[in-house]
Amino acid sequence: MSLPQFQLLFAQTTQEAVELLTKYAGKIRVLAGGTDLIPSMQQKLFEPDYVLDIRRIAEIGGIRELPGSGVEIGALTTLTMIEHSEVLRRRYPVLTEAAATVASPLLRNMGTMGGNICLDTRCLWYNQSLTWRQACGFCIKKDGDLCHVAPGGTKCWAAFSADTPAALLCLNAELEIVGPSGARRVPISDFYTGLGDNYRRLQANELLTRVFLPEASADYRGVYRKLRIRGSIDYPLAGVAVAVKRSNGRCADARVAITAVNPAPVMVKGAREALVGEVIDEALAERIGDLAAKTAKPLTTSALTPEYRREMIRVFTKRSVLAAAQS
Amino acid sequence: MPNDFSIIGKPMAMVDAAEKTTGGGKYADDLSLPGMLVGKILHSPYPHARIKRMDTSRAEKLNGVVAVATGQDAPNPYGILPVGHDEHALAVDKVRYVGDNVACVAAIDEATAEKALRLMEVDYEVLPAYFDPEESMKAQADLIHDNKPNNLEKDYHHVFGDPEKGFAEADHIAEGRFIANEVTHAAMEPHSTLAAFDIDSQSGKPARLTVWSSTQVPYYLQHKLSLVLDMPMAQIRVIKPLVGGGFGGKSEVIPLEIISAITARKARRPVKITYTREEVFWAHRGRPRTIIDLKTGITNQGHITAVKARVIQDGGAYCSYGVVTILYSGALLGALYDIAHIQYDGYRVLTNKPACGAMRGHGTVNVRFAFESQLDELAAKIGMDAVEVRRRNLLKPPTITVNGLRVQSYGLPECIEKVAEASGWKARKGHLPRGRGLGLACSHYVSGAANSIIRSDMPHSTVNIKIDRDGGVVVYTGAAEIGQGSDTMTAQIAAEVLGCSLGRVKIFAADTDLTPIDIGSYSSRVTFMAGNATLRAAQEVKKQIASAAARKMNCSPEDLVFRDDSVRKRDAHLETAVLGGASQPGSGASVAGRVEGQILRGSLQQKRKDEAPKDSMSFEEAVVAAIDFHGALSGTGSYAPPLEARGGKHKGAGVGPSPAYSYSAQAAEVSVDEETGEVAVHKVWAAHDCGRALNPVSVEGQIIGSVWMGMGQALSEEMVWKDGMLMNPGLLEYRSPSSVESPEVEPIIVESVDPEGPFGAKECSEGSLAATIPAIANAIYDAVGIRLHESPFTPERVLAALRTKKAQKKINLTEGIDPTAPAGFREHGGALWFRGKGPKRHPLDPSRREVHEAARGDD
């Protein structure tokens, strides 16, 4: 499969990048690690006229401690760097755990934090070659007008299948987004729309530049558990992130988020309320598992049956909550 | 001193290891020729349709497109089996699966060719399609092939002994349905072919054809090319470059191999086609989804009294090797254990999916999964240990089984004892912690088929050896090195026989202009057959050298020993054997220098110098002596299986017989997570009887690879279909195991030394695979008490079975398609995918697409 023809552009600064994005809005795509963009372009899911390589923008790489106010992660930071960052491992362990499960070591060397957050949603009917999609009459997310997953529906259900955003949700992370009119900061929970096709709130002329992990979320015990068939390479078929703060044997604060079972990563509703002030035991963990299973809406976008994936959200949530409480 | 070999039996690196590991080696896709074009194939979007109209003109007009080939350019049908000539390289009137080949564009680069594909206009009349074999067998109209009523490719009904009597003698009978879902080879190298015609200097027309292709069967390819292109075989040369794995996926002629030649002829320029991974999945020829209704009887003493199997194989849209596959499935019920009564009903069914074919363990794997699982069920019923029940059903070779298979060497008993010992079976089985278990299973496989698929008396392998004055041993063999080590094996055998160092041997392989016919690398035949041919060719040249050397040494040729790059009188050999002169290619430098001098001075002088008889000569001296006498030395050896090994007389008796069988026993240790259904394989002990291990490290590699591939089929690999669409045509969604979940494998080599194998060698690369799947299934049973009837044992299938067993809240996956499967269970990839209406298929209305093209931009 060949890549579509495009012109490759480079930006040295965020400002330059935004200018190019504005100039070619609608005809340009951002390339970070390229681990998702390149295969998708080969499948002709995107055929942009321009590709903007942002890897030369030095200002948005790396991990920086901001004394007293948390940690800043540049969008170009690779997942390998996150996985091995001492400060993240110590203070925001749920994120390093999640990053370490992404794809395979080689892909983590290439893949970036920004790319993982911006990752396109996935579906068995969508992530296929042009020939394949043509054979099934295309789908609502690309070139067609029907959904094979929920026939008759007009909504796209493609599953958001990145690992780290579930962890970032648990950490109340904020994203810095730069556009023509400057930088804005949004909580990561506001970044996703919940739609399979138009999945993120990012204008065509905007760039994701940084992720902020607030000081208030530091030092939580964190656990990320991922359902996959193989021990490496596979995207999550279900993912659960849990962050718990304890005080005197009780849960002082807690957040639970799930990924890969909805068109967006989502916080588990009611989990925090159920956990705070309690001693976490098996029964409570199981209740959180039930809440998570209720939040999950797995469909046949991915391998394994939806019923099973929902069931695993329940089991993995229970286990993660217990592990976070006991670690 | 039978074990006193100097080359074989010692672990050594493959002769092509360096070029492969340094990146210097050339695979088909690495090749290019001046003026070469890239070919891209247009595939059918429908599972079953008639082509009403095709307009290639828009594609042809695109700048950079040189030719567009269609079925009309080469309408002759072909197929790997003489009874199965049902394929067209490019569709002539009908397409029969999503991905079937419609036309091919040759253009100056890949992007242009792909763009041209989008400009092809084809009108189809969509026909009803068949996806489920049991449904397909009921078809009355819209047959996939007009000459195959009920979409039945072939059925066989065999009765050996008296099964009714056998079942009457049984104390216990088990009956069940097993399903093994479809898997494919997933070789690392995607298929690739480069085809080029010489232009005839007189007429200016395309003349001789040369094809470089990733094939396991160069000779068959040459033959089918001749058939389809209407050219004499003598005008066609097939060259096999390095091949990155076959596993059966390259063991027949694959459409691109013919399409590239058709297109090259039309374009009058060389054309290379390399499949995308998706196209590899469509070309397929993998292991069919198999439904096995199995019934086995056993006595309280553990003797198997009778077996009855009804097997349905979902063969896909073309015959391929199907007739052979369905026969292997029945024939290989025999020759592992001593079973007096066997009934077999096999159905090979056509469906509108890519053709299944031969895959590692061809025909035997799925039935073996069912049999070894059911044998464990029966053992449990009579309260007998899994090892013991297998011990009680051993063959007593030499023997001929009830279905006509001749068994001579039989290392199964030793395999069973060795794995039982290595795995600590006695002490550990049944005593592992909760959720952890041990399972055992056995398997076997042919060392090549005793009857070739082309009915002919020609030898299955022929090897030529040439030795000239430089003392280099040049071996010409048609055997196809595909990564399994056939070149290494050939070099080892030649060097062992001639007593020369390995570095002296040069292999020319798999080039139909240069090398004698070998029918190819499949059914684990190469070591046994091409190995025997090499042995015989080497013996022939050795005889010539020996008689010349004997003259020089004033002794009889029988008194000479060839070893360590020298020829010695037997007594002289004893001395150096003690010294142990391991001779490496470089270590004979001084000898070589002297000989070179002699060659320059000419043979007369040398003769004078060597007048006095001596006790030993260097290999070069002996060769030169022989050449002075004969001229350049050459020897030919060939191999045809003996008549006694060719099987019985019943219809279909030709498939199953082999000159020798390999045997395997395996123990697997697994743990099962009872809450998630996830299975982890911790360790597999795999004993394999390969006759003699010519290169032990290579044998171990094959055993480990087989176990790994078997584990993939057992746990995660499955082609998932929805209404004829393959949902996972890539290595991300088709899940071959990664290194993370791969278990430790302890290979145990058992050497039964076969009387007819080259130095006693048999096969070692397929037989082990079949044992792995039931060994894991049996281990899961031991761990958590569930009997899995359907592979792969994905976590959802395991969990569903666990929930059913515990009568816990049912996991409402789907309802059962398999009556013996746990209730309340429908799998993601199984038969229910085939039902339902599926996607509404849009006719590929161009106006529709244009609307979306205009709207595109923000995806």
Ligand SMILES: Cc1cc2nc3c(=O)[nH]c(=O)nc-3n(C[C@H](O)[C@H](O)[C@H](O)COP(=O)(O)OP(=O)(O)OC[C@H]3O[C@@H](n4cnc5c(N)ncnc54)[C@H](O)[C@@H]3O)c2cc1C
């Ligand atoms: C075999 C395979 C397995 C995988 N498994 C997993 C997995 O298990 N879990 C998982 O989470 N991911 C997985 N991935 C996806 C991918 O590797 C990772 O998500 C990775 O982090 C993506 O980052 P990237 O820098 O490579 O993104 P790119 O491919 O460069 O970009 C991805 C998308 O984000 C946009 N983008 C990137 N950076 C920015 C930015 N700064 N501002 C605005 N837009 C931006 C791009 O335009 C593009 O649309 C897998 C990929 C492959 C090929």
